[in-house]
Amino acid sequence: MLNPRQIEAFRAVMLTGGITSAAELLNVSQPAVSRLITDLQHALKLTLFERRGSRIMPTSEAQSLYQEVERSFVGLDRIEQRARDLHARRAGTLRVAAMPALAIGFLPRFVARFLAQRPRVDVSLWGSSSTVVLDWVAAGQCELGFGQTPVEHATVLSEKLPAVAAVAVVPSGHRLAEKARLAPRDFAGEPFISLGQSTLLRYRIDATFADHDVSRQQRVETQLTMIACAMVAEGSGVAIVDPFTAQEYQGRGIAIRPFDPAIHIDMAVLTSAQRSLSTLAQDFLTEFRDAVAAFRLDASL
Structure with a gap:
């Protein structure tokens, strides 16, 4: 032998x-x-x-x-x-999915920074609606998912991320762009680009304008905030969207302004209730929470 x-x-x-x-x-x-x-x-x-x-x-x-x-x-x-x-948490594989507001730019940039310190880590990054993200996590296709709350599922755990405030977006040459902050009364009679009625953000926006007895011209409706921002940039109206999407269109024909009163956007990290998170995923999540919290401060213009 x-x-x-x-x-x-x-x-x-x-x-x-x-x-x-x-x-x-x-x-x-x-x-x-x-x-x-x-x-x-x-x-x-x-x-x-x-x-x-x-x-x-x-x-x-x-x-x-x-x-x-x-x-x-x-x-x-x-x-x-x-x-x-x-x-040392320098190697491994992560499968991450996120709603469009995060997947369009904020999350990819975060992932790039995360990978720069971990050259042997592989990441699969997907973007879709919060409902689809939930299904992917439940099916075990993704270890981490990011979507809007509330979320209820027998096999998925939901933990809130730091809340962010929605922002107003108007065409860069619009009269409202001259103001430092915008309020419901500023939108009276303005052509408004609304989000889809199935979204929680749409419900909160409509409730805020109803509380202040302000009528808008509901000119366009879309499920995606990136479409809303693109149409604002073309002068089709004004909108209220999440700050992550607004940031992607900054300098591209829109002006971003804080909106009072604050309309909070609740997001959650979704994980499987049947499988524990890897140490790599735990590190990713800890750093991502910090990044969202920091962005919330940066976005309060």
Whole structure:
């Protein structure tokens, strides 16, 4: 039977070219290395080294054997390196899904920064509606999902992220762009681009204008805030959207202004109730929470 220590001694001799150097590499005595090589030759019934003067030279059999040994050790080295990377959270795989407001720009930029510090981490990043994100997490297709709250599902855990405030977006040359902050009365009679009626943000926007007895011209309705911003940039009306999407259109024909009273957008991280998060996912989530909290401060213009 081969002894792993014998193979290790053989490799060390082949790498260093001598018994003495191999002993130093392995931090053992020279007689111990000689004994291991002798036992290996006996077990294999092969002559692996020939003495030529004061040196030993590998035989052709030793050269052939070394190629196989090296392949095995490279595989082990890769396994050990992978384990070290996983322990240090520099390696692994993450599958992340998010609603469009995050997936359009904010989340990809965060992922890029996250990966820059972890060159061996692989990420799958998907974007869709909050309902689809929930389904992906429930089915185990994604480890982390980001969507709007409230969320109720038997196999999915929902944890609120720091809330952000919706912002007003108007064409950059619009008269309302001259104001530092906007309120419901500023939108009276203005062509308004509304979000789809199935969204919580639409409900809160309509409730706010109703509370202030302000009528708008409901000119366009869309499910996606990026479409709303694009139409605002073309002068089709004004809108109230999440700050993440608004940021992507900043400098592209729209002016972004804070809106009073604040209309909060609640977001949640969705995870499986049946599987624990990897340490890599935990790190990702911790840093993402901080990024959202910081953005909330930056977005309060």
